[in-house]
Amino acid sequence: MVEKFDYLVVGAGFAGAVLAERLAEELGKKCLVVDRRDHIAGNAYDKVDASGILIHAYGPHYFRTNSTRVVDYLSRFTQWHQVTYRVLVWTDGKYWQFPINLNTFEQYLGRSSTSEEMEATLAKWRENFPNPKNSEEMVLSQVGRKFYEMFFQNYTRKQWKRDPSELDASVCGRIPVRTNRDDRFVSETFQALPRDGYTAMFRKILDHPRITVRLSTDYRELPPTVKYDRMIYTGMIDEFYDFSEGRLPYRSMRFEPETLAREFFQPAMQVNYPNDHEFTRVVEIKHATGQKSPVTTIVREYPQDFGPGKEAYYPVPAPDSRQLYEKYAAKAKQEKNVVFVGRLATYRYYNMDQVVAMALTEFEKLKGTEANN
Numbered sequence: 063m064v065e066k067f068d069y070l071v072v073g074a075g076f077a078g079a080v081l082a083e084r085l086a087e088e089l090g091k092k093c094l095v096v097d098r099r100d101h102i103a104g105n106a107y108d109k110v111d112a113s114g115i116l117i118h119a120y121g122p123h124y125f126r127t128n129s130t131r132v133v134d135y136l137s138r139f140t141q142w143h144q145v146t147y148r149v150l151v152w153t154d155g156k157y158w159q160f161p162i163n164l165n166t167f168e169q170y171l172g173r174s175s176t177s178e179e180m181e182a183t184l185a186k187w188r189e190n191f192p193n194p195k196n197s198e199e200m201v202l203s204q205v206g207r208k209f210y211e212m213f214f215q216n217y218t219r220k221q222w223k224r225d226p227s228e229l230d231a232s233v234c235g236r237i238p239v240r241t242n243r244d245d246r247f248v249s250e251t252f253q254a255l256p257r258d259g260y261t262a263m264f265r266k267i268l269d270h271p272r273i274t275v276r277l278s279t280d281y282r283e284l285p286p287t288v289k290y291d292r293m294i295y296t297g298m299i300d301e302f303y304d305f306s307e308g309r310l311p312y313r314s315m316r317f318e319p320e321t322l323a324r325e326f327f328q329p330a331m332q333v334n335y336p337n338d339h340e341f342t343r344v345v346e347i348k349h350a351t352g353q354k355s356p357v358t359t360i361v362r363e364y365p366q367d368f369g370p371g372k373e374a375y376y377p378v379p380a381p382d383s384r385q386l387y388e389k390y391a392a393k394a395k396q397e398k399n400v401v402f403v404g405r406l407a408t409y410r411y412y413n414m415d416q417v418v419a420m421a422l423t424e425f426e427k428l429k430g431t432e433a434n435n
């Protein structure tokens with residue numbers, strides 16, 4: 063029996079779920095959402111583990127944004143748990159405040175200081191790169207070599223298996239440097255987690271009479287009896303084209319959870335280990351979710367190469383990968399009935415709010431197209 067849909071949406075992460083909801087709700091379109099994983103929510107998927115602790119299955123997802131449009135949209139599907147994300151770095155045998163701020167500088171000096179002294183010292187330490195071309199130049203131009211080596215160099219090498227000099231300036235440039243005592247991990251005006259978790263929020267987004275969700279389903283294996291007019295594709299763009307131009311580089315990750323019979327393991331939600339161990343960071347999301355429990359679960363993150371059987375978590379922001387991506391982007395532009403949206407389909411190191419904004423913008427374009435049909 064033929065099953066007919068207006069849209070096939072490949073991927074039940076932010077990009078796919080938001081577009082399916084908009085198309086179904088505002089344009090009355092019938093959507094089939096498929097994901098080859100056995101759950102919705104893409105990389106933002108969270109779940110309660112065997113000890114009853116809510117964990118983020120694919121690394122911590124700290125929602126933050128400056129966009130009221132994105133907050134207004136998502137607030138239809140969730141309430142929020144306000145949180146200030148706090149991160150420490152473990153190096154030289156102690157915890158350091160991070161991102162770099164006046165407290166970090168005082169720790170370094172071993173005495174109290176002022177913003178003026180910090181600014182004057184950084185002015186001396188900074189190296190002169192008026193237009194930083196890569197992440198090394200970026201950090202050296204912001205804080206100089208001492209802090210670059212303490213906090214950035216080896217962390218970046220572990221995370222990306224590339225030297226910071228081989229990565230776009232934006233990779234390390236994402237991390238703020240402050241000369242006041244603001245020790246928040248990120249600077250956006252809105253910082254909160256969905257109150258009941260990401261997966262619960264996605265369940266509501268996708269709960270629509272015109273949306274059908276099929277999990278553990280690769281779109282390429284759908285039977286020929288499934289028909290659709292248009293496709294929204296949120297997977298890897300090189301895979302869509304059977305790697306015809308070559309393989310884009312991605313970074314993968316191994317997440318190693320451990321449950322401990324104590325209330326907390328570490329003094330903050332996230333501790334980075336730039337210069338010790340093989341893992342990059344230890345995340346104890348309970349600090350952020352505010353969950354009360356006598357036990358805790360931590361997750362250690364081991365970056366690894368991407369390959370068969372592994373998830374592609376991060377596009378690699380670098381000049382060589384961008385060049386290759388452009389070839390795929392040129393092909394994608396020719397497609398009449400496929401829209402490429404999201405982190406993997408546009409090969410961009412986007413945060414969740416940016417992907418939601420992108421999906422909402424794509425929807426507006428599709429609305430225009432549909433109106434002209």
Ligand SMILES: Cc1cc2nc3c(=O)[nH]c(=O)nc-3n(C[C@H](O)[C@H](O)[C@H](O)COP(=O)(O)OP(=O)(O)OC[C@H]3O[C@@H](n4cnc5c(N)ncnc54)[C@H](O)[C@@H]3O)c2cc1C
Nearest residue numbers: 073075076077097098104105121124281297404405413414
């Ligand atoms: C470790 C880690 C930490 C992060 N931390 C943060 C953070 O703190 N804050 C933040 O804002 N962002 C964070 N992000 C980024 C965030 O995960 C992404 O911005 C967001 O999830 C992208 O949504 P998406 O829909 O584009 O992609 P995804 O969530 O990757 O969804 C794409 C889906 O498509 C499915 N798919 C692919 N190919 C096929 C196919 N052939 N058939 C069927 N299904 C297919 C995949 O299984 C996947 O579920 C983090 C990402 C990672 C990896």
